[in-house]
Amino acid sequence: MSAAFGAPLAAVVRLRGVLACMVVDEADGIVVASELHVGIDADVLAAVSAALFRGLRRSAEAAALSSVTYLQLEAERGFLCAAGHDGLVLVALAEPRAQMGLVRAAMMGAAEQLA
Amino acid sequence: MSDEIRRLSEELAREPSSLVFVQLGEALRRGRQPDLALQVARRGLERHPHHPAAHDLLARVHVDRGELQDALDEWSVVLAVAPEHAGAHRGMGYVLFKQGRLEEAEQQLAAAARADGTDAGAGTALRMVRRMLRYTSSAPVQAAPAGERMADAQQRVQEEARCLFAEALGDADQTALLLDGHGLVLAGAYVTSDGAEVAQEIGAALAGAREEITRVTQHLHLGAWTTLVAETSVATIAMAPVMTDSLVLAAAARSVPLGLVRRLLDRCARRATAWLTEDP
Numbered sequence: 454m455s456a457a458f459g460a461p462l463a464a465v466v467r468l469r470g471v472l473a474c475m476v477v478d479e480a481d482g483i484v485v486a487s488e489l490h491v492g493i494d495a496d497v498l499a500a501v502s503a504a505l506f507r508g509l510r511r512s513a514e515a516a517a518l519s520s521v522t523y524l525q526l527e528a529e530r531g532f533l534c535a536a537g538h539d540g541l542v543l544v545a546l547a548e549p550r551a552q553m554g555l556v557r558a559a560m561m562g563a564a565e566q567l568a
Numbered sequence: 569m570s571d572e573i574r575r576l577s578e579e580l581a582r583e584p585s586s587l588v589f590v591q592l593g594e595a596l597r598r599g600r601q602p603d604l605a606l607q608v609a610r611r612g613l614e615r616h617p618h619h620p621a622a623h624d625l626l627a628r629v630h631v632d633r634g635e636l637q638d639a640l641d642e643w644s645v646v647l648a649v650a651p652e653h654a655g656a657h658r659g660m661g662y663v664l665f666k667q668g669r670l671e672e673a674e675q676q677l678a679a680a681a682r683a684d685g686t687d688a689g690a691g692t693a694l695r696m697v698r699r700m701l702r703y704t705s706s707a708p709v710q711a712a713p714a715g716e717r718m719a720d721a722q723q724r725v726q727e728e729a730r731c732l733f734a735e736a737l738g739d740a741d742q743t744a745l746l747l748d749g750h751g752l753v754l755a756g757a758y759v760t761s762d763g764a765e766v767a768q769e770i771g772a773a774l775a776g777a778r779e780e781i782t783r784v785t786q787h788l789h790l791g792a793w794t795t796l797v798a799e800t801s802v803a804t805i806a807m808a809p810v811m812t813d814s815l816v817l818a819a820a821a822r823s824v825p826l827g828l829v830r831r832l833l834d835r836c837a838r839r840a841t842a843w844l845t846e847d848p
Contacts, residue, residue, distance in 0.1 A: 454727040494701050497787055497788070498788065499785045501788060502784075504780075504784075504786050505781065505807045506600045509777070509796075511773075512774055512777065513773075513798060513800050513805070516769055516798050517760070518770075518802060518803050518805065518819075519801045519802045520800060521799065522801060524796065524797065524798040524799070525795075525796070525797045526781065526784065526790075526795075526796045527793065527794050527795040527796070527797075528767050528785045528790040528793040528794060529790065529792050529794070530789065530790045531788075531790050533784065533785075533790065
């Protein structure tokens with residue numbers, strides 16, 4: 454893990470139910486830094502998260518809704534969250550038991566530190 | 569000439585008796601070359617005079633050329649050979665609708681929906697036609713010419729769709745839309761703070777979003793997705809899948825608490841599902 458991103462990642466990944474947290478380059482979906490539990494495929498998570506964030510950011514901008522700052526996808530078996538800042542995306546993968554209010558607050562705070 | 573058209577042309581030249589002319593004709597239609605598509609379809613029919621796909625292709629080319637009666641004739645041939653051909657029923661339904669022949673359109677679209685239960689487009693069109701029928705049949709026959717009654721019914725159905733979420737939205741600064749799989753607005757409205765209606769723009773920007781989100785959850789083994797909430801500096805946008813290919817979207821000013829936006833989305837998703845599944 455890159456030392457520069459250690460604190461923001463740790464702030465998120467220590468929360469209950471969070472399986473992975475990483476910083477990804479929004480443009481190419483490459484991992485910049487990560488904190489993962491065993492069994493998580495970092496490259497896949499980074500690539501699909503960055504693509505989703507990029508697509509929604511562009512859609513929101515095209516619809517004149519300003520740029521997406523945070524997104525949360527809820528599915529049957531968990532959550533995917535992403536917060537963007539300066540071409541970087543902070544991504545978290547969480548289990549259904551995670552307290553998403555806490556995760557969101559931690560993600561927003563951590564994303565501020567990415568700059 | 570596109571690569572696809574060149575490849576298909578070469579393939580057809582190598583095997584003139586193959587059915588590849590159907591794909592070539594389709595590619596020409598998509599490439600907005602209806603005259604060439606017509607030639608290809610007619611030559612194909614000389615070799616395959618009883619093949620449903622060939623007549624179906626020719627029918628769609630006729631529609632592109634505005635030759636609606638010819639299209640209906642070709643689809644009738646298709647149905648004589650293949651009575652359960654969903655594409656022919658659907659095509660006839662759309663043409664009959666365009667001609668204002670609502671009862672016949674309803675019959676054809678119902679047959680299309682029966683023949684292909686996965687065809688969400690036919691199902692949506694069927695419900696639209698049934699709603700229009702409800703309004704046209706309630707109008708006194710002598711009140712206005714058929715064309716005017718149809719236009720009036722169309723307007724009333726559009727208004728019904730536009731106001732679909734009015735009760736759920738109340739007077740608060742929030743809005744909701746129902747989009748089909750192509751990003752086309754089925755119901756709802758999206759009016760900006762300065763009064764501009766931007767529903768179509770929002771729909772276009774979100775075309776394909778449902779499939780994209782589904783791909784993400786498949787890659788991450790998360791199961792089916794239920795909600796996506798995106799926050800921007802000015803708005804919170806929440807969306808959820810509805811039925812097999814539609815998407816409901818609720819948006820509110822950033823000042824509206826997230827929990828309220830999610831509750832609004834739930835209400836709108838229930839309303840949209842009921843509207844899409846009810847039998848008018």
